Amino acid sequence: xxxxxxxxxxxxxxxxxxxxxxxxxxxxxxxxxxxxxxxxxxxxxxxxxxxxxxxxxxxxxxxxxxxxxxxxxxxxxxxxxxxxxxxxxxxxxxxxxxxxxxxxxxxx
Amino acid sequence: xxxxxxxxxxxxxxxxxxxxxxxxxxxxxxxxxxxxxxxxxxxxxxxxxxxxxxxxxxxxxxxxxxxxxxxxxxxxxxxxxxxxxxxxxxxxxxxxxxxxxxxxxxxxxxxxxxxxxxxxxxxxxxxxxxxxxxxxxxxxxxxxxxxxxxxxxxxxxxxxxxxxxxxxxxxxxxxxxxxxxxxxxxxxxxxxxxxxxxxxxxxxxxxxxxxxxxxxxxxxxxxxxxxxxxxxxxxxxxxxxxxxxxxxxxxxxxxxxxxxxxxxxxxxxxxxxxxxxxxxxxxxxxxxxxxxxxxxxxxxxxxxxxxxxxxx
Numbered sequence: 371x372x373x374x375x376x377x378x379x380x381x382x383x384x385x386x387x388x389x390x391x392x393x394x395x396x397x398x399x400x401x402x403x404x405x406x407x408x409x410x411x412x413x414x415x416x417x418x419x420x421x422x423x424x425x426x427x428x429x430x431x432x433x434x435x436x437x438x439x440x441x442x443x444x445x446x447x448x449x450x451x452x453x454x455x456x457x458x459x460x461x462x463x464x465x466x467x468x469x470x471x472x473x474x475x476x477x478x
Numbered sequence: 479x480x481x482x483x484x485x486x487x488x489x490x491x492x493x494x495x496x497x498x499x500x501x502x503x504x505x506x507x508x509x510x511x512x513x514x515x516x517x518x519x520x521x522x523x524x525x526x527x528x529x530x531x532x533x534x535x536x537x538x539x540x541x542x543x544x545x546x547x548x549x550x551x552x553x554x555x556x557x558x559x560x561x562x563x564x565x566x567x568x569x570x571x572x573x574x575x576x577x578x579x580x581x582x583x584x585x586x587x588x589x590x591x592x593x594x595x596x597x598x599x600x601x602x603x604x605x606x607x608x609x610x611x612x613x614x615x616x617x618x619x620x621x622x623x624x625x626x627x628x629x630x631x632x633x634x635x636x637x638x639x640x641x642x643x644x645x646x647x648x649x650x651x652x653x654x655x656x657x658x659x660x661x662x663x664x665x666x667x668x669x670x671x672x673x674x675x676x677x678x679x680x681x682x683x684x685x686x687x688x689x690x691x692x693x694x695x696x697x698x699x700x701x702x703x704x705x706x707x708x709x710x711x712x713x714x715x716x717x718x719x720x721x722x723x724x725x726x727x728x729x730x731x732x733x734x735x736x737x738x739x740x741x742x743x744x745x746x747x748x749x750x751x752x753x754x755x756x757x758x759x760x761x762x763x764x765x766x767x768x769x770x771x772x773x774x775x776x777x778x779x780x781x782x783x784x785x786x787x788x789x790x
Contacts, residue, residue, distance in 0.1 A: 379676060387683055393555065402555070414565065416676065424669065427665065430658075434659065437655050
């Protein structure tokens, strides 16, 4: 696919570079129109080739979008869990406090 | 042995202190991960922003190419066909979606940074303070202030260890995303290089045609010789005008080649930065040491190039 792009790019840019010279060489209006048409075709071939290559990547872009969304959701969930960490700490505190109270009841 | 016996009390305190020490060790073993995760998040944000800048700059190149098509159509009789118009609109939309994708990646990195810099330690401090208060009320025990501090520190480290485990989980989720961004860029690189080459060639051709037609003020190129000596431009001889056209067209070629070289350099720099970012995220996920904690150096090249392109 990349080689195809290089090929149509080469045709288009060569025609663009030589266009003035070719135009001067045209002897009739029909020649001028044919040259203009061919130029338009070469340009369209290039642009459509780019479009097709990018469309070919559409699935990958969509997959990447989906992966990003999933990763974002997971990270957001982790953040939320960390946000609730004070609850976890409170639970730990309660357990440790009970343990300390138990220890306190033990005579030295 | 009775619960009330001195031996039991001594043993309980020993177990309690040992548990605190174990938690402290767990926390100490993991605390490097948090620094690496925070560094990875910063690097990922910077790289994703550079990628968004890169795509936006390529979008500008496509828009500029379209402007050249329109000029060529009017000035040179080079047809800008409806087929081309439809296709180029599609390309612009594809680029816009990639800018958005890169911005979303920066958003993900921001979430990761938020996780790495979670406010949890503040919560821990508050809870540990209330625990401290509980400990202080135990006047009948012989807990020393060092032990109380140890308890506070151990609890803080325990939460840090939990947090760092979550950071590694998040890094694993992001590892594939980072690798796939790098792969997508690698695959599409020839398209972006082609877009720049077409723009550079077409704009240079039009510029040289305008020089040939006498539509440019080439005398300005003489300022570099006259200004240092306080001399001003007079009417140019025809022979000088003709020679200046050649100088002007040579300048166009030199600048076109330089633009292409700058683009190639920025593209390789972007690829290197994406590869490096993927490697660093992988290192965090796999708990490997992170050798460098600053954003990949190559993104500076990308940002400079992108800013230059957006300026014209």
